[in-house]
Amino acid sequence: MGWLVGLALFVSGGLGVANAQPTPRVAAIDWGQAQTLIAIGAAPVAMAQIASYGDWVGGPAVPDSVRELGLRVQPNMELLSQLDLDAITITPMYANSRTRLAQVASVESIDVYYHEGSAWDNTVESTRKLARLVHREAAAEQLIETTRADIEAAARRLPADPEPLLVIQFIDARHVRVFGDNSLIGNVMTRMGVANAWQEQTNFWGFALVPIERLAAIENARMAVLDPMPVGVAEEIASSVLWQSLPAVRDRPILDLPAVWSFGGLPSATRFARGLAAAYDGRETAGETETPESAP
Amino acid sequence: MTPTRLCSLFLVVLGVACVWALATIMPGGLGMLAAPGDSLTGILLRYNWLPRLVASLLGGAGLALAGVLMQQTLRNPLAAPTTLGVVSGVHLALLLATLFAPWLLLHVRGVVGFVGGAAAMGLVFALAWRRALAPTVVVLAGLVVNLYLGALVVVLLLFNQEALRGMMIWGAGSLAQNNWDGVFYLLPRLAIGALAATALSRALALLDLDDVNAKNLGVSLQYLRAGALGVAVFVASVVVVELGVIGFVGLAAPSIVRLAGARTLKARLVWAPVLGALLLAVTDQVLQLTTHDSAALIPTGATTAALGAPLLLWLIPRLNMRRPVPQTMAEAPTVRLRAPSRLLLALVVAAAAMVVIALLVGRGADGWTWPLQLPWAETGAWRLPRVLAAGAAGLMLSLAGTIIQRVSGNPMASPEVLGISAGTAMGVLAVILLWPAAGTSVMLGAGIFGAFATLALLVVLNARSDFEPERVLLTGISVLFLFDAISKIVLAGSDPRTQQLLAWMSGTTYYVDMPLALTVTALAAVLLLATRPLAAWLDLLPLGVPTARALGVNVTFSRLLLLAVVAVLTAGATLVVGPLSFVGLLAPHMARLLGLTRAREQLAGAVVIGALLMILADWAGRVVLFPSEIPAGLVATLIGGSYFMWRLRRM
Numbered sequence A: 001m002g003w004l005v006g007l008a009l010f011v012s013g014g015l016g017v018a019n020a021q022p023t024p025r026v027a028a029i030d031w032g033q034a035q036t037l038i039a040i041g042a043a044p045v046a047m048a049q050i051a052s053y054g055d056w057v058g059g060p061a062v063p064d065s066v067r068e069l070g071l072r073v074q075p076n077m078e079l080l081s082q083l084d085l086d087a088i089t090i091t092p093m094y095a096n097s098r099t100r101l102a103q104v105a106s107v108e109s110i111d112v113y114y115h116e117g118s119a120w121d122n123t124v125e126s127t128r129k130l131a132r133l134v135h136r137e138a139a140a141e142q143l144i145e146t147t148r149a150d151i152e153a154a155a156r157r158l159p160a161d162p163e164p165l166l167v168i169q170f171i172d173a174r175h176v177r178v179f180g181d182n183s184l185i186g187n188v189m190t191r192m193g194v195a196n197a198w199q200e201q202t203n204f205w206g207f208a209l210v211p212i213e214r215l216a217a218i219e220n221a222r223m224a225v226l227d228p229m230p231v232g233v234a235e236e237i238a239s240s241v242l243w244q245s246l247p248a249v250r251d252r253p254i255l256d257l258p259a260v261w262s263f264g265g266l267p268s269a270t271r272f273a274r275g276l277a278a279a280y281d282g283r284e285t286a287g288e289t290e291t292p293e294s295a296p
Numbered sequence B: 001m002t003p004t005r006l007c008s009l010f011l012v013v014l015g016v017a018c019v020w021a022l023a024t025i026m027p028g029g030l031g032m033l034a035a036p037g038d039s040l041t042g043i044l045l046r047y048n049w050l051p052r053l054v055a056s057l058l059g060g061a062g063l064a065l066a067g068v069l070m071q072q073t074l075r076n077p078l079a080a081p082t083t084l085g086v087v088s089g090v091h092l093a094l095l096l097a098t099l100f101a102p103w104l105l106l107h108v109r110g111v112v113g114f115v116g117g118a119a120a121m122g123l124v125f126a127l128a129w130r131r132a133l134a135p136t137v138v139v140l141a142g143l144v145v146n147l148y149l150g151a152l153v154v155v156l157l158l159f160n161q162e163a164l165r166g167m168m169i170w171g172a173g174s175l176a177q178n179n180w181d182g183v184f185y186l187l188p189r190l191a192i193g194a195l196a197a198t199a200l201s202r203a204l205a206l207l208d209l210d211d212v213n214a215k216n217l218g219v220s221l222q223y224l225r226a227g228a229l230g231v232a233v234f235v236a237s238v239v240v241v242e243l244g245v246i247g248f249v250g251l252a253a254p255s256i257v258r259l260a261g262a263r264t265l266k267a268r269l270v271w272a273p274v275l276g277a278l279l280l281a282v283t284d285q286v287l288q289l290t291t292h293d294s295a296a297l298i299p300t301g302a303t304t305a306a307l308g309a310p311l312l313l314w315l316i317p318r319l320n321m322r323r324p325v326p327q328t329m330a331e332a333p334t335v336r337l338r339a340p341s342r343l344l345l346a347l348v349v350a351a352a353a354m355v356v357i358a359l360l361v362g363r364g365a366d367g368w369t370w371p372l373q374l375p376w377a378e379t380g381a382w383r384l385p386r387v388l389a390a391g392a393a394g395l396m397l398s399l400a401g402t403i404i405q406r407v408s409g410n411p412m413a414s415p416e417v418l419g420i421s422a423g424t425a426m427g428v429l430a431v432i433l434l435w436p437a438a439g440t441s442v443m444l445g446a447g448i449f450g451a452f453a454t455l456a457l458l459v460v461l462n463a464r465s466d467f468e469p470e471r472v473l474l475t476g477i478s479v480l481f482l483f484d485a486i487s488k489i490v491l492a493g494s495d496p497r498t499q500q501l502l503a504w505m506s507g508t509t510y511y512v513d514m515p516l517a518l519t520v521t522a523l524a525a526v527l528l529l530a531t532r533p534l535a536a537w538l539d540l541l542p543l544g545v546p547t548a549r550a551l552g553v554n555v556t557f558s559r560l561l562l563l564a565v566v567a568v569l570t571a572g573a574t575l576v577v578g579p580l581s582f583v584g585l586l587a588p589h590m591a592r593l594l595g596l597t598r599a600r601e602q603l604a605g606a607v608v609i610g611a612l613l614m615i616l617a618d619w620a621g622r623v624v625l626f627p628s629e630i631p632a633g634l635v636a637t638l639i640g641g642s643y644f645m646w647r648l649r650r651m
Helices: A003-018 A031-039 A050-056 A077-082 A092-101 A119-133 A137-157 A184-193 A233-238 A239-244 A266-281 B003-025 B029-034 B040-074 B086-100 B102-131 B137-160 B164-170 B183-208 B211-216 B221-243 B249-260 B265-291 B300-318 B340-360 B379-407 B420-434 B439-461 B470-492 B497-505 B512-545 B545-550 B554-575 B581-592 B597-625 B632-649
Strands: A026-028 A088-089 A106-111 A165-172 A175-178 A209-213 A222-226 A255-257 B360-363 B366-369
Touching: A026 A031, A026 B545, A031 A050, A031 A088, A031 A119, A031 B086, A077 A092, A077 B360, A077 B554, A088 A092, A088 B003, A092 A106, A106 A119, A106 B360, A119 A137, A119 A184, A137 A184, A137 B102, A165 A184, A165 A233, A165 B164, A165 B221, A165 B554, A184 A266, A239 B040, A255 A266, A255 B086, A255 B340, A266 B003, A266 B360, B003 B040, B003 B249, B003 B265, B003 B554, B040 B221, B040 B249, B040 B265, B086 B102, B086 B137, B086 B221, B086 B597, B102 B137, B102 B221, B102 B300, B137 B164, B137 B470, B137 B497, B137 B632, B164 B497, B183 B221, B249 B300, B265 B300, B300 B470, B300 B512, B340 B379, B360 B597, B379 B512, B379 B581, B379 B597, B420 B470, B420 B497, B420 B554, B439 B470, B439 B554, B512 B545, B512 B554, B512 B597, B545 B554, B597 B632
Parallel strands: A026 A088, A088 A106, A165 A222, A222 A255
Antiparallel strands: A165 A175, A175 A209, B360 B366
16 A cells, blocks of 8 residues: 555655755666655656556556666666656666766665665665655655555454465476575565464575475475466466475465565555555455566 | 496485584474374475485486586587576576466477577577587587577567566576476486487497498488487477576586596497486485575576586586597688778778767657757767767777787687686675675776686686697687576575676676776776787697797797787676677677788777777667667667678578
């Protein structure tokens, strides 16, 4: 719900914040940061790979006014320099673009995964930093609060004492990403009082890429599958004895979750929490942008 | 060591690896063997571990069979599904189908793969046809096709990283299975392939004779060759479609059994598949054992390829490459221009015009802009370093290409083939992975280090053969295979940073700033001047070693020096435009076709053409999909590919 509030703020922004400083013109390279900026009513002037954002991040929707910059790793410099920007936000993943971007506008590198701390705390902190940049501190606090409230509300919709959850995303029919405790998704689960069934190694971003037989050892867990599913995977796992025999598949129905950008901002956290609650309810993820189709 | 002993040895190794792997990765260790069939452990054993073992055995056998057929048909010890481009063809075809016609994959996946593989091999043959499919030429043509298709794959991945993530795992050959479907897919098809190979084996054995004798014995060589190659492509594409890109087994297994004493075709047809099966299965078991608890995925197919590259280096000097093929390496006679300076002047004017266009014409926030309509700081200031760098890179690559083509007397040679660009790329790759926040300068340093490490390898391995050009080239190809394998492992890892790697590998000038552009330009200018005195060697070396010696050239020294110059040139260019580009191959060709036949004239013509091509490629890449950019290396590759088609028609 948080991003809806944000969107409302964005729509009313022209009146409500008129007496404050004008909104700085910002370009966002990272999808999570662009998403957060849209959610706090300060949509970036330009961002990268807007069409793919629609498929993989889902929401909130990108306003029509936002310009396309090209690939995230290669935002178009000529275009950036023509947009009279005040700032460009990046994450340390784009560190090697920093000096180049700095010639156009001041560069704000805001990090979630490259320093100590939980993904949740760092995401909250990164939301505040982004908000300071665009003078939307109040909206950010509101986003943080609504996100918390939304996650708690979603948690209340869960059955009492839920089983540990195994959140995966299919890469192909034989390999999945599993989200561990220090992914954003893992953090949201913790906040919802759901235990994470994946306690093995994960990488820098808090997930592991494993063949599905590695899930066999996990007993007493509920499987949740994030969209989108690659082409042909549904057919292949339907006929897979191994998949059907995994304890987490065999014992309980699988939960289908909407696409959630697992490296995203707070709106992705809400999206996951609401998707999880809705999946438990057996209801649709009401009111959101529709679930993206499988890979284009 | 006989093939029997060799295979028995590998069988024992496989047995040990299997027991060890089972004891380590299965819940309950070896006790699980007694577990009831419907328990999870039993299912893991029966539906995961066992089908994977069988699939790896079948896949290895199939690739080795394809390798034997190809090697026998072409009388080429280096022919294999990978070297002939079949694997790349299947790869590209499946990527295209995933993106544009996913419904094809649900029903006719195998057909898509076969068509892609056959088309790629057909392209290789077309390239090498006029040279009577001589072994080295076929391998070099295969390399060119691999580079070309590889460039297209990289760009598809670059623009569709999320959608193609699964294809990256497949592209690296993970053998994970979750039922017997894969085995049931492979088994009947490979059986058909094996039967067909047996049926053809008697006729194929006659190919050990030369063409005339074989014809006298009543063999229709054309149909025989087409049939055998068709079977080989079918078998290889079946394996690749089902199990993913698996490097090297198809090349190594037949060569090893031949070295182990399998002299007749019949013996190779039996032992190579056996050894191939064991090689792949052992690699896969050992990998399962070592990576069973890691968060990253180390796919088997790419690992075999990475392990195979050193083996290939070891094999090359032991292969009999001097087969009795007609001497067709001489270049097509071209008429020398009477007034080359006039042509050179025209080329320089064209290049200057291209520079002006590249600097002043472009698209902005509101569509196409007039020259100087927007402030210089918002257009030209960004374009200038890229134009300079593209021009300098094109110049250096074509200089290197001209030298290597003249030294090797091989018109298919190019700097990419030497593996220097691959070496540079491995250095940069290491930085991206190990030091994610490092800046451009660190990457440059690592790239230079990689280039010189590769050069050292080339020198050490080839000193004994007196830098015989063909062996130097084959060493380079091995390095290239190694880089290809490593980059596939990295891409399969699904790390978000891989997009950065893809961006650089596709050959973009995007990351060039002014200091770097000036450095590269200065380097290009200095090396261009330094090459002038060496031009005399370039006229004499193509005449052959004895003639060159007789004319007073110290062949070893001159080759070594020229090799070093080529290495520095290639490293400098690769840092700017990445490891993929055909400019080093094309520019010298075009210069020669235009009638610039003497070394000095060809060098001058090639560098101007090279610079012009690269600047054109960079400009086109910037404006066509604005604001997205197509990397200059890819555009150059596309131009290069079209040029090759055009050349083929003339042949």
